[in-house]
Amino acid sequence: MSFVTVTTPALAAAPRPSAARRQGEEDIAVASRSRVGTVIGHLVLVLLAVFSVFPVYWMFATALRAPENALDQTLLPWPLSLENFAYVWDTIPIGSMLVNTFVMALTLATAQLLIAVLAAYGFAVWNFAGRKLLMFLFIGSWLVPFQVTMIPNYVLVSQMGLLGTIGGVVVPQLAGAFAVLLMVQHMRAFPRELIEAAHLDGRSSWATLWSVVVPNMRPALAALGIMAFISAWNEYLWPTLIMRQSDALLQVGVRSFLSAEGNNWGATMAAAGLACVPVLLIYIFLQRYVVDAFVRSGLK
Incomplete structure (x- = not known):
């Protein structure tokens, strides 16, 4: 008996895509x-x-709407009118209020920058007893709501005879916990080798701070200064509580158009718009310092 082996042709294998094709x-x-x-x-x-x-x-x-059309809901104000701005300019001394508010905000921003730089340099560079405790107290003061310290600050300002003055607005806010914490982070990122080299050259800590550290932290200082200025400019509750005259600061003057007899919304918005212009201009011209500061997060 003989066996015949029948072989069937193998099925052609399906072509597989190459590795380069799969990767593509x-x-x-x-x-x-x-x-x-x-x-x-x-x-x-x-x-x-x-x-x-x-x-x-x-x-x-x-x-920009006419006073009689102040409550219109149309997206485009038409016809355009400057009557609200003219009314604000004639009703309140908007020019002197802008100057007073600018001086107040600039003073607060400068003082907070100075105190933050000095405090942050001590916390970040020096080792002394109680440093962690003091840092904890700074953080704790930042977490305390303003309403808790408002009455003690008011009593203190009253005892100092600063009620109704710009000094009464400035003095309780000369130091800012947020400013100190932000500067501490930048100071800790500063190269210690540069500080040690300055000390080896015979410079004191004061000279090292102002000739080595501060010039290399201009973006951070600019960002902090802008934020402190805008925060002081937008402050409303504390100036309203301290200032007795409504024509001293812009934040208080805007309130004069809101009364129990009726609210002049067109004039209120015009005064608020004039109050926004200086801050917008400052941010437009200095925004690159803010971006640079937060991108770099200190000198690496």
Whole structure:
């Protein structure tokens, strides 16, 4: 008996994509997902920007309407009118109020910068007994609400005879815990080798601070100065509590258009718009220092 072996031809194997082709397809998929994520991220940022800017736009839109049309809900104010700005200029001394507010905010920002630099240099560079305890107290003072310290500060200002003066607004806020904490972070990132080299050259700690450390921290100082200035400029509750005259500071003067008899919203928005202009200009011209400070987070 003989056996006949029948061989069937093998099925042709399906061609497999090469490794380079698979890698290319994966790269295309990753790039596609990346583009979709980028588009979604930009859309979210645009929506947040519109949401943030719209109140400012509505303020100027209301200020540019005619007084009888101040409560209109149209997005575009038409016809445009400057009557509200003229009324504000004639009703309150807006020029002197801008100057007084600028002096107050600049004084506060300068004082907070100076105290923050000195305190941060001590906390970051020097080793002394009780340093951690003092740092903890600074952090704790930052967490205390302003309403808790408002009455003790008011009594202190009254005993000092500063009620109704710009000094009464400035004195309790000369030191800022946030300013100290921010400067401490930048001081700790500063190279210790430069400080030690300055000491080896015979410079004192005071000279090292102002000739070596401070010149290399201009972006951080500019960012902190801008934030302190804007915070002081926008302060409303404390100046309203201290100032007895409504024509001294801009924050208090804006309130004069709001009364129990009726609210002049057009004039209020015009005065608020004039109050926003200096801050907007300062930020436009100095914004690169703020960005540089937060990107670098100190000198590496």
